[in-house]
Amino acid sequence: EADIYQTPRYLVIGTGKKITLECSQTMGHDKMYWYQQDPGMELHLIHYSYGVNSTEKGDLSSESTVSRIRTEHFPLTLESARPSHTSQYLCASRDSGYTQYFGPGTRLTVL
């Protein structure tokens, strides 16, 4: 059973606010990912991490940053939220057998 958690599940904020989306996993996986998904559309990779202190930008870094200070924790920060950031954000981790496990997602609305 995969254990990967995201908070908050839903968030409505105003333009210009700084927000952090939390992601934690208890499986000890080194590789973690953040994706953005608009309703009914494909996933786009925002950031990924190979392990502690290792982060890379994906094709859609969308003015966000990540950190990986601990194996189990991979937060995503938007420095200044805009309406174009309104979307679902999915966190995932990958085991050594190449299977990706997804968190429940955070639905973000920026007014």
Next chain:
Amino acid sequence: ELKVEQNPLFLSMQEGKNYTIYCNYSTTSDRLYWYRQDPGKSLESLFVLLSNGAVKQEGRLMASLDTKARLSTLHITAAVHDLSATYFCAVVFTGNQFYFGTGTSLTVIP
């Protein structure tokens, strides 16, 4: 350009029928994934295909991979309503970056 294309995008099928979803990708890769997503939910991993000719089956779903043709198929046998969902394929091209297809929205009609 790195591309992952699925077809069809939308599929409406009757219960009991068979159908195949296709996933084409543009550049060599030997790892392909299939996921299921229910409306408003996150993604659930279905299959991981790691080599040419790999075939995996779970219940009414069977996935295969042809790396030479850069093609994977997800075959649905005797569809039931519970299979209604959106199905995504994903390919790893470089390092650990996953590229997702556009998804196939499947509706199974009684």
